[in-house]
Structure formats: C-alpha cells, structure tokens
Amino acid sequence: MSAPLPKRIIKETERLQNEPVPGISAEPHEENARYFDVWVDGPDGSCYEGGKFNLELFLPDDYPMCPPRIRFLTRIYHPNIDRLGRICLDVLKNNWSPALQIRTILLSIQALLGAPNPEDPLNEAVAKQWKENQPEAIKTAREWTQLYAQKK
Amino acid sequence: MSDSNSTGHSSLSPPPPGSRRSPSPGGTSVSTQIALRNMRRLEARRNMEENHYLTQKARNCNLNPPVDLRALDYVSKYDDNLVCPICRCPLVDPVLLMDCDHCFCRECIRQTWTTYSPLGPKGDCPTCRMPAKLGPRASTSKILVNILDDLVVKCPKSENGCKSEIKRGEVQDHITIYCGYAMVECKDSGCGQSVRRKDYDLGCLHYNVSCESCQQNMPKAELETHWQLQCPDRQVKCDLCSSLIYYRDREEHRKEACPAVNVPCPGAPLGCTNKSRRAHLDIHVKGCVLAKLGPVLDAQKQRMDEQESAHKLINRKLEILETGFTAMQDILSANRSGPPDNGSTETLIVPSRSRAESTATDSTRIASADDYDFPVPPSNRGSAIEPESPPTTNTTRSSTTPRTTATPRSLTSPPLRPAPQAPFPRPTDLPPPTTTDFDLASPFSTTAPGADGPYSSPLHHLLSMHESLRDEMARVSAALTELDGRHSMQILNENLRTRDEIAYLGGQVAGMGRQVHWLTSAQLQRQTPGGSAAAREVGTGASAGGGGAGGSVEGAVNAMSTAATALRGAARVVNVGGGQGSPTSPGMRRGVSEEGRTKL
Ligand SMILES: [Zn+2]
Ligand SMILES: [Zn+2]
Ligand SMILES: [Zn+2]
Ligand SMILES: [Zn+2]
Numbered sequence: 179m180s181a182p183l184p185k186r187i188i189k190e191t192e193r194l195q196n197e198p199v200p201g202i203s204a205e206p207h208e209e210n211a212r213y214f215d216v217w218v219d220g221p222d223g224s225c226y227e228g229g230k231f232n233l234e235l236f237l238p239d240d241y242p243m244c245p246p247r248i249r250f251l252t253r254i255y256h257p258n259i260d261r262l263g264r265i266c267l268d269v270l271k272n273n274w275s276p277a278l279q280i281r282t283i284l285l286s287i288q289a290l291l292g293a294p295n296p297e298d299p300l301n302e303a304v305a306k307q308w309k310e311n312q313p314e315a316i317k318t319a320r321e322w323t324q325l326y327a328q329k330k
Numbered sequence: 331m332s333d334s335n336s337t338g339h340s341s342l343s344p345p346p347p348g349s350r351r352s353p354s355p356g357g358t359s360v361s362t363q364i365a366l367r368n369m370r371r372l373e374a375r376r377n378m379e380e381n382h383y384l385t386q387k388a389r390n391c392n393l394n395p396p397v398d399l400r401a402l403d404y405v406s407k408y409d410d411n412l413v414c415p416i417c418r419c420p421l422v423d424p425v426l427l428m429d430c431d432h433c434f435c436r437e438c439i440r441q442t443w444t445t446y447s448p449l450g451p452k453g454d455c456p457t458c459r460m461p462a463k464l465g466p467r468a469s470t471s472k473i474l475v476n477i478l479d480d481l482v483v484k485c486p487k488s489e490n491g492c493k494s495e496i497k498r499g500e501v502q503d504h505i506t507i508y509c510g511y512a513m514v515e516c517k518d519s520g521c522g523q524s525v526r527r528k529d530y531d532l533g534c535l536h537y538n539v540s541c542e543s544c545q546q547n548m549p550k551a552e553l554e555t556h557w558q559l560q561c562p563d564r565q566v567k568c569d570l571c572s573s574l575i576y577y578r579d580r581e582e583h584r585k586e587a588c589p590a591v592n593v594p595c596p597g598a599p600l601g602c603t604n605k606s607r608r609a610h611l612d613i614h615v616k617g618c619v620l621a622k623l624g625p626v627l628d629a630q631k632q633r634m635d636e637q638e639s640a641h642k643l644i645n646r647k648l649e650i651l652e653t654g655f656t657a658m659q660d661i662l663s664a665n666r667s668g669p670p671d672n673g674s675t676e677t678l679i680v681p682s683r684s685r686a687e688s689t690a691t692d693s694t695r696i697a698s699a700d701d702y703d704f705p706v707p708p709s710n711r712g713s714a715i716e717p718e719s720p721p722t723t724n725t726t727r728s729s730t731t732p733r734t735t736a737t738p739r740s741l742t743s744p745p746l747r748p749a750p751q752a753p754f755p756r757p758t759d760l761p762p763p764t765t766t767d768f769d770l771a772s773p774f775s776t777t778a779p780g781a782d783g784p785y786s787s788p789l790h791h792l793l794s795m796h797e798s799l800r801d802e803m804a805r806v807s808a809a810l811t812e813l814d815g816r817h818s819m820q821i822l823n824e825n826l827r828t829r830d831e832i833a834y835l836g837g838q839v840a841g842m843g844r845q846v847h848w849l850t851s852a853q854l855q856r857q858t859p860g861g862s863a864a865a866r867e868v869g870t871g872a873s874a875g876g877g878g879a880g881g882s883v884e885g886a887v888n889a890m891s892t893a894a895t896a897l898r899g900a901a902r903v904v905n906v907g908g909g910q911g912s913p914t915s916p917g918m919r920r921g922v923s924e925e926g927r928t929k930l
C-alpha cells in the first residue's frame with residue numbers, strides 16, 4: 179500500500195478504537211491498515227449468544243466508493259452465511275452507500291445474527307432446515323456456536 | 331499576481347490571424363503599414379508573454395501541486411456537523427442536494443455518482459438514498475463556506491519545517507506566495523531546478539556538495555534538510571557551551587540541556603529575579619530561599635484548592651439546609667396558632683415503608699403533605715407506632731406522631747431522611763419549656779432513651795434534626811451523583827448505537843419506497859398498452875405475469891409498512907432517550923436486520 183491512507187480510513191479507525199461499539203471490536207493489521215481483524219459478539223437472546231465470532235474485513239482501494247469486503251472466519255450455522263463465511267447482506271452489495279461506515283456495517287452484521295432470514299438464503303441447506311424445522315436448526319446453531327465460536 | 335496575468339491572457343484571446351487579415355487587402359498607405367507592423371510586434375510580444383506565463387504556471391503547479399484540503403491537519407476543533415459523510419473531513423467546496431438538502435463535498439458526491447451511474451450530476455443521496463441532483467451553486471450557504479474557510483490548519487509543509495498555522499481558506503495562497511518551505515524556481519534561469527522559497531535569494535544552489543560529516547553527495551539546496559533530519563554523523567559545536575552535539579538536536583539542546591544557557595531560578599514565580607547558567611543553577615538554588623519554598627508552597631496551594639472546593643460544597647449544602655430550616659420554621663410557627671384536628675388525621679397512619687419505595691413515591695408524599703396540618707420527617711413513622719415508645723407528657727403527642735408521612739416543605743432540597751439515632755438534645759440540657767403549644771407541633775417522637783420530657787424550643791429540635799439531615803443528605807447526594815454518572819454513560823452508549831441504526835433504517839425505507847415506485851410505474855406501463863385485459867389481470871391478480879407483479883408490489887408495500895413501524899419504534903426509543911436505554915435495544919436491533927436483509 180504505497181499510496182497514503184485516506185483521512186477517512188484513519189478517522190474511522192481512530193473512532194473504532196476510541197469509542198468502540200459494544201460487543202464489536204475491529205483492529206487494523208500492523209502491516210496493512212486496510213485489513214481489519216474483527217470480533218463480533220453473538221447478540222443476546224439469539225442462538226449465537228455467548229459466542230465471539232471472528233471476521234476479516236478489507237477496505238478496497240476505492241473505499242468508500244465501494245463497500246468493504248467482509249467474511250466470517252469462524253464457522254457459523256446461519257442461512258445467510260455460506261460455508262466460506264461470505265455474507266448475504268444487501269448493504270454489502272447493491273445497497274452500499276459511501277455514507278455508511280465500518281461501524282454501521284458491523285452493526286448490521288450483528289443484527290443479521292440476531293435475526294436470520296431463511297427467505298433470502300445464501301446457504302440453501304441451512305435455509306431449508308431453518309424453514310422446515312426451526313427448533314432443530316436453532317439447536318444446531320447453538321451447538322456450532324459452542325463448538326466453533328470463542329467463549330465470551 | 332495571477333490575477334493581472336490572467337486578464338492579460340484573456341485580452342489576447344482574439345485569434346491572431348483575424349487581426350492580420352483585416353488591414354491587408356486595401357492597406358497601401360504608410361500609416362497602415364506601420365500600424366500593421368506595430369500590431370505584429372505587439373502580438374509577438376503578447377504571445378511570448380502568454381507562453382511564458384503558461385509555462386511558469388505549469389512549473390509552479392508542478393513545484394507546488396494544489397493543496398489537498400482533505401490531507402490537512404486541523405488545529406481548530408470543528409463541529410461534527412461540518413464533516414462530510416463521505417470523506418469524513420470538514421467539507422471541501424460543499425454542495426447541497428436538491429430536495430433532501432444533504433450536504434457533501436462537490437468532489438465526493440461527484441465521485442460517488444460517477445462510480446454508480448456514469449450519467450452525470452444526479453443519482454441517489456448517499457445519506458438518505460433519495461434520488462437527488464446537485465443544487466445550484468448559490469444554494470450553499472455563504473456562512474457555511476466562511477466557517478469552513480476559517481478553520482485553522484497547519485501548513486502542509488509543516489513536516490519540512492514551516493511552523494505557520496493558517497486559516498484553511500488561505501492555505502493555497504500561503505503555499506503559492508508566502509510559505510518559505512514551498513518550492514520556487516531557481517534564481518538562475520538556466521538551471522531549471524527548484525529551491526525552497528526562503529533560499530531563493532542565496533542564488534543557484536544546484537551544485538553537488540558532499541556532506542562533510544557523512545560524505546554523502548547531494549545538491550547544496552538539500553544539504554540543510556539533510557543535516558536537520560537525516561545526517562547520522564553531523565555534529566556541531568554549541569556556540570554557547572562549546573560541547574559537541576548532533577546538528578539535528580540543536581534546538582532541543584539549547585532549550586533543555588545546554589549548561590551555558592541562562593535559566594531563571596525555580597523560585598522565579600515567588601519573586602526571585604536571579605538568572606544563572608544552567609550549570610551553576612544548583613549553586614544558586616542551594617542558597618535561594620525562594621527556590622526551596624517553591625515545592626512547599628505548591629503543596630500548600632494544592633491543599634488550599636482542595637479545601638476551597640470542599641468549602642464551597644459545604645456552603646452549598648448549608649444553603650440548602652438553611653432554606654429547609656426556614657421553611658420548617660414557617661410551618662411550625664403557622665401551626666402554633668391553630669392546633670391540628672387530631673380526630674381526622676388519626677386515620678392517616680401510614681405504615682413505614684422501605685427506603686427505596688418511599689423515595690420513589692416522594693412526590694406523592696409531598697403533595698399529600700398539604701393535607702396535613704404540619705409535616706414531619708418520615709423517619710419517625712416507624713417509631714411513632716412502636717408500643718415501647720416512651721410516654722409523653724403531652725397527651726396529644728401520640729396522636730400527632732403517626733402523621734409523619736411528609737418531608738419538610740422545603741421542596742428545593744432533595745429528599746432527606748434523618749437517621750433515627752440522630753443525637754437529639756436531652757431535655758435536661760435544655761431550658762424549660764417555653765410553650766406547650768410547641769409540643770403539638772413537635773415533629774419528633776422520642777427515639778432517644780430517656781427523652782420523655784417535652785422539648786423546650788423548636789430551635790433545639792430543628793438543630794439536632796439538622797445535623798442528621800446533613801449526614802443523610804451527603805449520602806444521598808453522593809449516591810445521586812454516582813447514579814447520574816452511570817445513567818448518562820448508559821444513555822450515551824445506547825443512543826450512539828440507536829442513531830446509527832436509525833440512519834440505516836431511514837436509508838432502507840427510502841430504498842423500498844423507490845422500489846415500490848418503480849414497480850408501480852412498471853405496472854402502469856404494462857397496463858396502458860394492454861388495455862382493459864391487462865387491467866383486469868392486475869385487478870384480479872390471478873394470471874401468471876400480472877399476478878406475480880401485483881404480488882410483489884403488495885409484498886413491497888407490506889415491507890414498507892413494517893419498516894415504517896420499526897422506524898417509528900426506533901424513534902420512540904431515541905425520544906425516551908435511554909430512560910431505560912439498554913433493555914430496548916435487542917428488539918430494535920432485530921427490527922433493523924429484518925429490514926436490512928430485505929432484498930430489493
Ligand atoms: Zn467529502
Ligand atoms: Zn439526502
Ligand atoms: Zn508554510
Ligand atoms: Zn539552480
């Protein structure tokens with residue numbers, strides 16, 4: 179990254195560290211300030227409660243004109259997150275706006291954990307299970323959280 | 331300078347060929363020929379001037395590229411509202427969008443729109459997602475522009491050594507005209523290289539020298555910077571103390587270490603006028619009384635300050651208590667004239683409540699105090715109905731004490747409750763009773779053992795109560811401050827999140843609105859050519875094509891209304907403002923995501 183870091187990224191990083199969003203942390207990598215190591219707590223009352231989920235976030239060169247790239251690194255059982263950790267969230271795609279920020283995006287992701295939407299699936303198998311036998315799906319999600327996510 | 335040049339440039343813009351052609355056909359007289367020649371000469375000169383100006387300008391631009399206002403370091407604090415939502419810097423050349431009035435940097439919104447739709451100056455507002463276009467230039471408030479231009483920034487050459495702090499509006503001028511660290515063309519016109527403006531008068535500095543310390547080769551023009559920032563070896567003799575120091579540490583040495591610099595005695599704030607070299611300072615300090623006194627006095631001052639602030643606090647408390655005291659006295663003296671109706675108040679016995687409960691219902695108790703003839707501190711409520719409560723000489727006391735359900739009428743003070751073990755004056759210490767009427771009004775049941783005699787004066791009662799009130803008050807106010815602090819933190823945290831979420835929700839709703847609009851218009855278009863058949867299709871919503879579209883419109887409308895409800899809910903949460911901040915958030919967050927995921 180030879181070009182100097184845009185002020186906006188510097189400011190967002192500072193704010194993320196000085197006024198962190200509760201339940202979310204994002205640390206830039208030392209050697210690449212556009213790459214963040216993100217931890218999101220599973221929302222209380224959801225089947226991901228008690229787990230800490232690791233994500234990676236990368237700000238492409240034309241950020242904020244295009245959305246950040248985000249991926250779950252921790253395995254998670256969720257109808258809108260596929261096996262590779264990719265996330266089906268409109269604001270990360272067509273509905274991106276440069277007025278959004280890293281913190282707002284991470285909040286939307288946390289909200290997505292709190293309210294899975296099997297009607298708009300990315301992971302068909304999980305979504306199917308979720309629609310046909312929700313209690314079973316929720317149970318699996320809980321088990322996966324216990325199994326893969328870090329304890330809070 | 332640029333102004334005069336540019337006007338000269340524009341005055342020559344009429345094309346040269348035209349001026350040459352017009353006189354030539356019939357021009358035979360000498361005067362016209364002379365005029366023609368003059369014209370040509372003038373034209374040639376203007377051309378040269380123009381070329382010179384243009385190249386000069388181009389070079390100047392190369393030497394000092396236009397200042398990037400977004401990369402500046404701001405010295406003055408600026409309001410969050412001045413920050414562009416896209417680049418997160420104070421707005422640069424702000425523009426308003428038509429209809430929604432959101433404000434962005436011209437460059438930022440242009441970039442956004444060319445990224446998404448290369449169609450020109452329109453697109454969606456990044457903040458509210460309404461379709462928008464640029465407002466006219468005049469719609470941007472001059473006040474806003476002035477405020478932005480007045481923000482103070484550091485000179486962009488501050489890393490090279492310029493110490494100026496300038497208004498943002500003047501930065502460009504500072505660089506192109508004044509800054510000693512901006513680059514200008516070398517004085518030697520054949521050289522073609524650049525030097526810092528402050529070195530311009532030193533003549534051409536573009537000959538190679540080697541640093542005498544580290545032997546590195548470089549142009550003379552760069553030597554100073556090299557010494558100042560890079561050279562690993564360069565040492566100079568301090569001209570004051572003649573010790574060898576690194577060149578780059580020169581200033582620091584002078585300020586902090588050089589033993590030959592005259593520094594004032596540490597007792598200077600106390601009046602010692604002695605100034606001695608740093609090296610000899612200890613000798614002076616050993617003998618200087620003022621220097622020795624310094625730390626002692628500092629400590630004293632600190633303690634004084636502490637005492638003063640404590641004193642202020644106590645004063646304030648006293649004031650509050652005095653107000654309460656006066657109010658109580660008023661009540662008492664008012665009651666002295668007319669004894670209360672005991673029969674009716676007997677029914678008003680209120681069982682003693684827990685502390686928290688009674689604080690919560692404080693306002694009601696105060697209100698109900700008006701029903702009583704005289705209010706009394708609530709702490710005695712319990713003891714008043716205790717059977718072992720010592721008998722009183724006055725028979726009315728037992729009937730008056732149960733009515734102790736209201737705090738004193740001084741509504742200005744926080745709820746106070748004297749501790750039951752408050753040191754009440756013993757009757758033996760007190761002068762003999764002055765009036766029996768007082769006992770009717772006595773707010774105390776006797777909790778102190780042996781205090782079975784009537785109290786002699788209301789003043790003594792009140793003084794003792796005062797004491798206990800003060801203790802209680804200190805405790806309550808400490809608890810209140812702590813609670814307040816915790817509460818406001820909570821509200822702050824919760825609101826931050828809610829705000830972000832609401833902005834996001836707003837965006838979602840607007841997006842859906844557009845989608846519905848699009849769907850309906852598509853529907854309408856289909857309807858028009860299809861005539862009545864299509865209309866029927868839409869009406870019934872049964873057939874495959876039309877029905878599908880109808881269904882999706884309906885779905886979108888439903889989604890819209892859900893979103894609106896969620897948004898309203900969120901707004902309500904913000905309005906309540908974290909009165910109970912935290913418990914509301916999870917539900918709301920779910921609302922966000924529900925809309926967040928709705929694919930359009
Ligand atoms: Zn901007
Ligand atoms: Zn807008
Ligand atoms: Zn400068
Ligand atoms: Zn030169």
Ligand SMILES: [Zn+2]
Pocket residue numbers: 541542543544545546556557561562563564
């Ligand atoms: Zn050197």
Ligand SMILES: [Zn+2]
Pocket residue numbers: 568569570571572573583584587588589590
């Ligand atoms: Zn020195």
Ligand SMILES: [Zn+2]
Pocket residue numbers: 595596597598602603604614615618619620621
């Ligand atoms: Zn002295």
